[in-house]
Amino acid sequence: MATPPITKPIESPATVITDATCTFCGCVCDDIDITVKDNHITDAKRACVLGKSWFYGHAADDRPDCLIEGQPASVAEGVERAARILTEARYPIVYGLSDTTSEAQRVAVAIGDAIAGTVDTTTSVCHGPSGMAFQGVGEVTCTLGEVANRGDLIIFWGGNPAESHPRHFSKYSLMPKGMFVPNGRKDRTAVGVDVRKTKTAKAMDLFFQIKPRSDFEALWTLRALAKSVEVDPEQVKRDTGIELSRWQDLMDRMKAAKFGVILFGMGLTMTRGKHLNSEALLSLARDMNAFTRFVVKPMRGHGNVTGADNVVTWQTGYPFGVNMSRGYPRFNPGEYTTSDTLARGEADAALLVACDPMANFSQPARERLQSIPYIALDPKETPTTRSAAVAFTTATYGINTPGTVYRMDDVPIYLRPALSSTHPTDLEVLSAIHRRVTELKK
Amino acid sequence: MSSGYFKIAGGTVYDPIHGVDGEVRDIWIRDGQIVEKPSDSNIRPDKTLDASGLVVMPGGVDMHCHIAGPKVNAARKMRPEQKRKAEKVVRTSNTRSGTMGSVPSTFATGYKYAGLGYTTAFDAAIPPLAARHVHEEFEDTPCLDKGFFVLMGNNHFVMESIHRKEPEKLRSFIAWLLGAAKGFTPKVVNPGGVEIWKQLPSGNVHGLDENVAHFDVTPRQIIEQIARAVDALKLPHSVHLHANNLGMPGNWITTLETMKTFGDSRGHLAHIQFHSYGGGEGDENTFNSKVVELVEYVNAHHNLTVDVGQVLFGETTTMTADGPLGYYLSNAFKSKWFSSDTEMESGCGIAPIEYRNTSLVHSLQWAIGLEWYLLAKDPWRVVMSTDHPNGGSFLAYPQIIQLLMDRTYRQDMLKQVHPAVLERSTLADLTREYSLYEICIITRSGPAKILGLTRKGHLGPGADADITIYTPNDDKTKMFELPRAVIKSGVVIVEHGEVREPLTGKLLYVAPEYDTSIESDIAEWFEKYYSIRFRNYPVPLDYLHDREEVACARL
Numbered sequence: 001m002a003t004p005p006i007t008k009p010i011e012s013p014a015t016v017i018t019d020a021t022c023t024f025c026g027c028v029c030d031d032i033d034i035t036v037k038d039n040h041i042t043d044a045k046r047a048c049v050l051g052k053s054w055f056y057g058h059a060a061d062d063r064p065d066c067l068i069e070g071q072p073a074s075v076a077e078g079v080e081r082a083a084r085i086l087t088e089a090r091y092p093i094v095y096g097l098s099d100t101t102s103e104a105q106r107v108a109v110a111i112g113d114a115i116a117g118t119v120d121t122t123t124s125v126c127h128g129p130s131g132m133a134f135q136g137v138g139e140v141t142c143t144l145g146e147v148a149n150r151g152d153l154i155i156f157w158g159g160n161p162a163e164s165h166p167r168h169f170s171k172y173s174l175m176p177k178g179m180f181v182p183n184g185r186k187d188r189t190a191v192g193v194d195v196r197k198t199k200t201a202k203a204m205d206l207f208f209q210i211k212p213r214s215d216f217e218a219l220w221t222l223r224a225l226a227k228s229v230e231v232d233p234e235q236v237k238r239d240t241g242i243e244l245s246r247w248q249d250l251m252d253r254m255k256a257a258k259f260g261v262i263l264f265g266m267g268l269t270m271t272r273g274k275h276l277n278s279e280a281l282l283s284l285a286r287d288m289n290a291f292t293r294f295v296v297k298p299m300r301g302h303g304n305v306t307g308a309d310n311v312v313t314w315q316t317g318y319p320f321g322v323n324m325s326r327g328y329p330r331f332n333p334g335e336y337t338t339s340d341t342l343a344r345g346e347a348d349a350a351l352l353v354a355c356d357p358m359a360n361f362s363q364p365a366r367e368r369l370q371s372i373p374y375i376a377l378d379p380k381e382t383p384t385t386r387s388a389a390v391a392f393t394t395a396t397y398g399i400n401t402p403g404t405v406y407r408m409d410d411v412p413i414y415l416r417p418a419l420s421s422t423h424p425t426d427l428e429v430l431s432a433i434h435r436r437v438t439e440l441k442k
Numbered sequence: 443m444s445s446g447y448f449k450i451a452g453g454t455v456y457d458p459i460h461g462v463d464g465e466v467r468d469i470w471i472r473d474g475q476i477v478e479k480p481s482d483s484n485i486r487p488d489k490t491l492d493a494s495g496l497v498v499m500p501g502g503v504d505m506h507c508h509i510a511g512p513k514v515n516a517a518r519k520m521r522p523e524q525k526r527k528a529e530k531v532v533r534t535s536n537t538r539s540g541t542m543g544s545v546p547s548t549f550a551t552g553y554k555y556a557g558l559g560y561t562t563a564f565d566a567a568i569p570p571l572a573a574r575h576v577h578e579e580f581e582d583t584p585c586l587d588k589g590f591f592v593l594m595g596n597n598h599f600v601m602e603s604i605h606r607k608e609p610e611k612l613r614s615f616i617a618w619l620l621g622a623a624k625g626f627t628p629k630v631v632n633p634g635g636v637e638i639w640k641q642l643p644s645g646n647v648h649g650l651d652e653n654v655a656h657f658d659v660t661p662r663q664i665i666e667q668i669a670r671a672v673d674a675l676k677l678p679h680s681v682h683l684h685a686n687n688l689g690m691p692g693n694w695i696t697t698l699e700t701m702k703t704f705g706d707s708r709g710h711l712a713h714i715q716f717h718s719y720g721g722g723e724g725d726e727n728t729f730n731s732k733v734v735e736l737v738e739y740v741n742a743h744h745n746l747t748v749d750v751g752q753v754l755f756g757e758t759t760t761m762t763a764d765g766p767l768g769y770y771l772s773n774a775f776k777s778k779w780f781s782s783d784t785e786m787e788s789g790c791g792i793a794p795i796e797y798r799n800t801s802l803v804h805s806l807q808w809a810i811g812l813e814w815y816l817l818a819k820d821p822w823r824v825v826m827s828t829d830h831p832n833g834g835s836f837l838a839y840p841q842i843i844q845l846l847m848d849r850t851y852r853q854d855m856l857k858q859v860h861p862a863v864l865e866r867s868t869l870a871d872l873t874r875e876y877s878l879y880e881i882c883i884i885t886r887s888g889p890a891k892i893l894g895l896t897r898k899g900h901l902g903p904g905a906d907a908d909i910t911i912y913t914p915n916d917d918k919t920k921m922f923e924l925p926r927a928v929i930k931s932g933v934v935i936v937e938h939g940e941v942r943e944p945l946t947g948k949l950l951y952v953a954p955e956y957d958t959s960i961e962s963d964i965a966e967w968f969e970k971y972y973s974i975r976f977r978n979y980p981v982p983l984d985y986l987h988d989r990e991e992v993a994c995a996r997l
Contacts, residue, residue, distance in 0.1 A: 293641075295783065317540065407974075412572065
């Protein structure tokens, strides 16, 4: 394991850090020019509205580096307590990981292995179903630069990138003038499919407002039309809320496209059908390659959730929901995924890295978490850090700390931190916990 | 007092680079390297490993495998069904847990390679954009020194430079890209074909002189020009080529033409087995071996080297940067399919498959691989590989050794495959048996030499102390699947199949010199077409774990 990088203060008034990376969403834009004055970010050129609020809102927090049961403590004391909690537990879990560097993720998985624990990431509550669909049928995909250079029919399904990934259109999917689409937006047809007319719908050439919970039926209609299988127009209209003729028109355009791209969000993966929806979409993209080139890509939310998938996979062989209690990795979503291990009252200790389950998990899961000792690492105070046995205030990745993040298309990008932080990094805290856990386990 | 020496005493040593063929010798190690025996006879080693009666060879070198990066990791994600049935890799006090199947997790990969006596491995196909990913995975792949080849055969800047007849620019670009990625040599995969795959439904190129649309170059020009540039840069290894038309009946004509295309340049043809097929297009019934015709050319042309890409029967996962090939295989096997088209242009295809000995095609593939080993005159230019995991897992290497060393075993196995193999290949007539000396060449000394690694593949002073010690056994599978001890950088990392000290291993990379004035051109191109910033692309040295630059000065 590499020596943990030390955060070096970057001082002197009005420094500009060019080509800095924004880790707020899965777009991971690496072209931001950050202006720093008096250890504050005063400008984030080219950042979107979300990116600006990310950069402006992350002045170093003056909370203590570590709190044990809410009382200030040294990092060393926190590490000792954390290691004791994790090694004394019978069913410890490691969760979160999507908003930290892959260097830190690697150590977190190592801790999970050392304590015979369960490792899971926020993937299990966002694109987990897409991961399962991937296991079932594979995925025909590409990097975002290929979308920019070749994509001439872009379908957004069950997502609202105009608000969740504001620069996706301009940087990757709609506006760029690419090698094979030299006129940019004019060379592209944009299609939206969603249950409601979001801001994204306004940017589309065609919009399909399907009936809620009918994604699977809509996708199978398209799969049938792709293969010229006869379908009942009445049933299609009844099931999807859209006339068959409109689906046929879409299919004609899909077949006429040279390089079709489907980008999908949690509107597909977290609605009725879940992984079957994702599987239907991945299969549709695959089917289309009998006629033209077509690719598909999940729109990932967190800045390094894709890194978490990659790291957990290369170390254990599975992408999320991995249990190592028998000494080797086993995968079973629903059994080893965190919302389930908590809600069923199985987990008896937790290491939570860069996540806030106390704010967004189900009532039974939150109740269980409240009742067990857990460790939380977060740059900010959150409902999760407030109830933690040990809470570490860590430096913010990308703003204070260097490291690697993986964009939604698996492209690794290095971070250029703009600000110093007095807080330790996730990597430093996790490395210390890992060392201590290893000693205690001997 | 500590002398710092470690002695391997009295082993039967095989060191073909120095012409040592099974002689009883001592080997002295200090500071991770093999050294001369100390002239002062009072000096005693700190530690002695008694190797009397045992076989001592340099550590194995796998010059063509797929063990890291986005393609391998996607394949890991895609095959949970294999892992559940596979051997468990259980955590110990000094090793990490992991999963097996045809695409093992990183730690498991390192332990298992070391368990077979391999201490160096090169990943054969890395998309330039994924360089950092590979460095991260390599750091989590213990017990091995590692390097990787950088995909360039469908790169737009490369094709533009060739089209504009700017060989100097091409050379500088290759040097820049290898240096930026911290890679080892250019890999060319289905030159031109992967670009056409992105442009057209089921697109591909089918011959060396087909035009690559939009770029107006041919596969032949791409191979020829990159090979020349690599030689001009004096890279330690040649260009590493996955030729056009892989797996297609009748592809031997393309392969022979490809060999001729190299002219006087050095060239390595990867997994040559998959490129040695006769027969008519798409007609299984005419499928046959053309090894005799191809091996004759390789025997006579010393600028060419090959690794075999041996097929073994059983389930595996094919993975390739050859996008259209992945599509072809997934359709042929009706399997799940992963494909990824990548900027800084490369492709990727993954499909699970099963090689069956009842299948004519698979049986012939198996036989064709063996024909390559047995018909090649010069073992220094034919390297053992399964193109892991494409032809089978690297875990099959001991079985391949037995097939080569034990004619009876080979003929027994030949009886179990599709009977038409007897007529469509020469395998049944081949009586050659490899010696231990020759096995040592095709599994370590040869690949080390071909890669230009002067400190690998031999046991002379100055070599890295990567050494494998085997217990002799007439059953060569048994002998090679469980070494008595494996030493890496002078440290015993495996004993009796158990991992003792899983060193991380180092990265082997090149840093060729080039005219840096080209960087502004590359930057302009990069910012125009790619989705990350030029400045954020290159991998700096401090990003790497332990590392060693391999010098460019061999020619």
